[in-house]
Amino acid sequence: MSDPRERVSRRRALSGAGALIVSFSLGRVLRAQELAPAAPGQPPPQPLPGSLRATPMLDAWIRIDGEGITVFTGKVELGQGIKTALLQVAAEELHVEPGLIGLITADTARTPDEGYTAGSQSMQESATAVRHAAAQARELLIEAAAKRFAVPVEELTAQDGAVIHGDGRRASYRQLGSADLLHVAAQPRSKLKGPGSYRVIGRPMPRVDIPAKVFGGVAYVQDLRLPGMVHARVVRPPSYGARLDSVEIGPVERMPGVVKVVRDGSFLAVVAEREYQAVKAMDALALASQWNESGSLPDAAHIYDWLRRAPSQEYIIREGRSDLEPSARSLQAVYHRPFQLHGSIGPSCAVALAEAGGLTVWTHSQGVYPLRGAIAEMLRLPRDKVRAVHMEGSGCYGHNGADDVAADAALVAMAFPDRPVRVQWMRDQEHAWEPFGAAMVTGVRASLDDGGAIADWQYEVWSNAHSTRPGGAGNLMPAWHLAAPFAQPVPQPIPQPTGGGDRNAIPIYRFANMRVVHRFIPGMPLRVSALRGLGAYMNVFSIESFMDELAKAANADQVEFRLRHLEDPRARDVVELAAEKFGWRSTVPARGRGRGFAFAKYKNLAAYTAVAVELEVEHESGQVRLLRFVAADDSGEIVNPDGVRNQIEGGIVQSASWTLGEAVTFDATRITSRDWSAYPILRFPELPESVEVHLIDRPGQPYLGTGESAQGPTAAALANALAEATGVRMRELPFTRRRIKAAIGV
Amino acid sequence: MLTLNVNGRQHQVDVDAATPLLYVLRDDLALNGAKFGCGLGQCGACTVLLDDKAVFSCLTPVGVGEGRRITTLEGLGTEDNPNPLQRAFIDQQAAQCGFCIAGMIMRAQALLHHNTQPTEKEIREHMRTNLCRCGTHMRILAAVRRAAATMRSAATEPSPREARR
Numbered sequence: 001m002s003d004p005r006e007r008v009s010r011r012r013a014l015s016g017a018g019a020l021i022v023s024f025s026l027g028r029v030l031r032a033q034e035l036a037p038a039a040p041g042q043p044p045p046q047p048l049p050g051s052l053r054a055t056p057m058l059d060a061w062i063r064i065d066g067e068g069i070t071v072f073t074g075k076v077e078l079g080q081g082i083k084t085a086l087l088q089v090a091a092e093e094l095h096v097e098p099g100l101i102g103l104i105t106a107d108t109a110r111t112p113d114e115g116y117t118a119g120s121q122s123m124q125e126s127a128t129a130v131r132h133a134a135a136q137a138r139e140l141l142i143e144a145a146a147k148r149f150a151v152p153v154e155e156l157t158a159q160d161g162a163v164i165h166g167d168g169r170r171a172s173y174r175q176l177g178s179a180d181l182l183h184v185a186a187q188p189r190s191k192l193k194g195p196g197s198y199r200v201i202g203r204p205m206p207r208v209d210i211p212a213k214v215f216g217g218v219a220y221v222q223d224l225r226l227p228g229m230v231h232a233r234v235v236r237p238p239s240y241g242a243r244l245d246s247v248e249i250g251p252v253e254r255m256p257g258v259v260k261v262v263r264d265g266s267f268l269a270v271v272a273e274r275e276y277q278a279v280k281a282m283d284a285l286a287l288a289s290q291w292n293e294s295g296s297l298p299d300a301a302h303i304y305d306w307l308r309r310a311p312s313q314e315y316i317i318r319e320g321r322s323d324l325e326p327s328a329r330s331l332q333a334v335y336h337r338p339f340q341l342h343g344s345i346g347p348s349c350a351v352a353l354a355e356a357g358g359l360t361v362w363t364h365s366q367g368v369y370p371l372r373g374a375i376a377e378m379l380r381l382p383r384d385k386v387r388a389v390h391m392e393g394s395g396c397y398g399h400n401g402a403d404d405v406a407a408d409a410a411l412v413a414m415a416f417p418d419r420p421v422r423v424q425w426m427r428d429q430e431h432a433w434e435p436f437g438a439a440m441v442t443g444v445r446a447s448l449d450d451g452g453a454i455a456d457w458q459y460e461v462w463s464n465a466h467s468t469r470p471g472g473a474g475n476l477m478p479a480w481h482l483a484a485p486f487a488q489p490v491p492q493p494i495p496q497p498t499g500g501g502d503r504n505a506i507p508i509y510r511f512a513n514m515r516v517v518h519r520f521i522p523g524m525p526l527r528v529s530a531l532r533g534l535g536a537y538m539n540v541f542s543i544e545s546f547m548d549e550l551a552k553a554a555n556a557d558q559v560e561f562r563l564r565h566l567e568d569p570r571a572r573d574v575v576e577l578a579a580e581k582f583g584w585r586s587t588v589p590a591r592g593r594g595r596g597f598a599f600a601k602y603k604n605l606a607a608y609t610a611v612a613v614e615l616e617v618e619h620e621s622g623q624v625r626l627l628r629f630v631a632a633d634d635s636g637e638i639v640n641p642d643g644v645r646n647q648i649e650g651g652i653v654q655s656a657s658w659t660l661g662e663a664v665t666f667d668a669t670r671i672t673s674r675d676w677s678a679y680p681i682l683r684f685p686e687l688p689e690s691v692e693v694h695l696i697d698r699p700g701q702p703y704l705g706t707g708e709s710a711q712g713p714t715a716a717a718l719a720n721a722l723a724e725a726t727g728v729r730m731r732e733l734p735f736t737r738r739r740i741k742a743a744i745g746v
Numbered sequence: 747m748l749t750l751n752v753n754g755r756q757h758q759v760d761v762d763a764a765t766p767l768l769y770v771l772r773d774d775l776a777l778n779g780a781k782f783g784c785g786l787g788q789c790g791a792c793t794v795l796l797d798d799k800a801v802f803s804c805l806t807p808v809g810v811g812e813g814r815r816i817t818t819l820e821g822l823g824t825e826d827n828p829n830p831l832q833r834a835f836i837d838q839q840a841a842q843c844g845f846c847i848a849g850m851i852m853r854a855q856a857l858l859h860h861n862t863q864p865t866e867k868e869i870r871e872h873m874r875t876n877l878c879r880c881g882t883h884m885r886i887l888a889a890v891r892r893a894a895a896t897m898r899s900a901a902t903e904p905s906p907r908e909a910r911r
Binding site: 078079080081123206207209210211213214215216217218219220222223225231274275276279343344345346347392393394395397403424426427476542642645646649652653654656657675676677681684685687688690691 | 761765766769771772776777778779781782783784785786788790791818819820823824825828829832835836838841842843844846847848851869870871873874876877878879880881882883884885887
């Protein structure tokens with residue numbers, strides 16, 4: 001963790017800033033070169049690997065000095081284990097113990113700008129950059145030693161933090177690491193270690209962030225206690241469009257410990273010396289406030305009709321014929337997904353300090369650079385007057401309240417300067433104000449040919465936006481409430497090939513004809529943004545449910561039917577492995593039990609994940625008992641096998657919770673699911689008996705990223721197992737006990 | 747002024763007796779273990795031990811703690827000398843974001859304190875009060891089982907010092 005209390009040494013801060021400035025200008029030069037046509041006979045310049053493309057200077061990523069070896073990343077720890085994996089790749093290429101490397105994560109004053117830690121891309125982007133930078137640093141250290149010893153580089157090896165010669169001479173990295181040694185631009189190619197000589201990559205390494213979490217260390221921004229720190233709470237409007245009509249501030253200002261009430265338009269907050277004083281003052285302030293609100297939300301009972309009728313933009317993301325006659329065996333289906341919560345266990349929190357005309361904010365945002373830009377815009381400060389430093393928060397699974405609470409803290413700190421201000425949301429604020437995972441509708445129609453293969457596939461997806469991240473100040477919710485407000489910008493769809501609502505909407509299977517349409521709905525009566533997997537959760541649920549429906553129509557085994565349409569050998573391997581480990585072909589479910597299978601290649605360009613499940617449905621109650629999950633995954637080259645396994649296990653359990661029980665509720669005016677009783681999530685007694693994850697390692701292959709790949713397959717596997725157990729196909733999420741009971745007609 | 751026994755040490759705190767214990771632990775005693783999750787007793791992130799019983803510190807008025815033993819995560823063990831549950835959570839790598847983990851460990855400690863042979867069903871029922879959002883549940887259960895086994899063997903086998911005699 002980068003300890004924010006540590007005063008960055010002047011030398012380091014200066015060298016950091018210098019390196020960044022140089023890298024930005026070099027970045028422009030390189031991009032210009034990439035655009036320039038190659039000279040005749042010359043091969044075109046190669047792009048740099050991973051995030052080196054945007055930040056090419058080696059010393060932006062790795063420094064070796066009196067403080068030892070330090071690695072810098074623009075990505076952040078979210079509990080997904082990225083810190084550990086980054087240390088592993090750096091340690092591998094530098095040939096040192098991972099424990100000897102320091103790691104600084106996203107900080108606008110110190111690290112590269114890697115945008116957001118999102119989309120399961122940290123391994124592809126940051127680990128690739130760190131690995132190449134480490135390999136190139138190692139070679140530069142060897143060259144420096146060759147000069148020092150006056151020997152050819154071939155006679156030298158890097159080992160355990162030093163360069164050594166056969167005759168016993170050695171020079172430590174620290175001795176060799178002069179200030180400018182790594183102040184050079186990265187090369188497109190690196191001498192990466194071959195899989196045969198790995199010592200750290202591919203082996204389970206205990207996560208470096210876990211001890212502080214198990215022993216009560218300072219592990220989260222929630223644990224940050226700066227000298228002189230005060231506590232603030234925000235009084236949020238009761239509903240999205242509500243405006244603060246009047247508030248009687250005087251009595252609250254006289255409450256014990258209260259040092260400030262901040263009002264700016266409809267933005268209302270209170271600052272107190274102690275945290276519980278702030279909580280009590282917030283309650284009093286809420287009671288003293290009068291709001292104007294009006295019903296503006298769509299009818300919850302007909303939300304899917306609303307989605308299909310709302311103005312939308314049509315994107316044909318896979319062109320194909322749409323005029324084929326249905327065959328004798330044609331099927332169609334419509335699937336529904338409600339708004340769902342990120343639901344972080346710890347409400348969002350941030351600490352901000354305004355002093356000397358600038359602002360520092362400690363935040364669990366997934367993107368410190370974008371957040372800095374948005375806060376600077378909101379406060380009308382130059383960007384370089386704002387610093388955003390990442391500290392871990394409670395798991396976010398996408399765009400939750402992290403950026404908003406940082407904006408809260410920034411606004412309050414500007415009104416109450418020179419003392420650090422800690423803002424933490426209350427549970428109802430987190431539940432009601434986080435941007436939800438979007439409600440979606442999918443419609444699909446397909447025809448089978450005489451041989452039982454899919455000849456025609458027509459698919460449509462209606463969806464709200466899947467990213468409303470900052471962006472500008474208008475994507476910070478507190479900025480909507482200011483006297484001079486920032487309007488929320490009209491959201492834009494995320495283009496293919498990754499996609500947003502249409503993520504994974506194009507089946508990975510080979511069909512004779514297929515056409516896929518994305519209907520993007522910019523209107524956003526309920527606030528939405530990125531939730532783990534984005535549209536992939538719903539599209540994979542729909543596609544993989546429908547594949548089962550078609551398999552049944554074709555009288556084929558569900559796994560065999562998928563393989564019939566699947567060409568990618570790595571996809572086939574994952575499907576076969578999951579089926580084999582599950583015992584798919586030998587499991588005959590007992591009465592009331594069902595098996596389900598599903599598969600996806602996340603974004604059609606990342607990890608391959610197949611999930612099989614066996615469950616039981618209690619006929620009288622509709623209660624689902626989860627028996628076992630068996631998953632297989634190929635995430636490319638595996639750096640930390642236990643980290644990959646943990647992500648898949650967690651994804652399965654979380655997706656099971658979404659799929660079996662979760663939906664945001666609302667009336668005409670307000671969000672009504674404001675705590676864990678109104679929005680229940682999976683509890684221990686509902687867990688499966690076992691979750692088994694089998695990994696296929698692909699040493700030497702690119703990293704594919706694992707964090708979101710299990711969400712969709714898990715949902716579809718559950719739907720398919722329910723269909724087998726009950727004989728009824730369910731197409732509307734979530735599959736609550738009440739809905740199952742109604743579906744089976746008890 | 748209230749006198750509290752927290753993790754074996756006496757503390758004088760100048761707070762209203764109605765203040766939830768959680769805020770006193772975090773803000774007056776600077777302990778990180780207990781977390782604010784919901785303030786409603788719905789998630790268990792704030793779980794601590796009052797004597798040997800698990801309670802939601804977000805709902806427990808600090809005055810209730812007077813004259814009783816309060817134990818937080820910090821009172822169980824340290825990195826050099828971990829308690830069996832802490833060791834088991836590390837061995838099983840039973841965390842993702844880890845925000846719920848302190849509450850999970852405290853909740854499990856209350857179970858294992860009086861029952862080192864819980865059935866799987868007993869563990870799951872006992873842990874029902876605590877929410878995890880990352881889906882780390884299967885590892886948490888494995889860690890509790892492992893800690894129970896450690897405690898059982900510690901209870902039946904002589905300690906190394908005794909064995910040497």
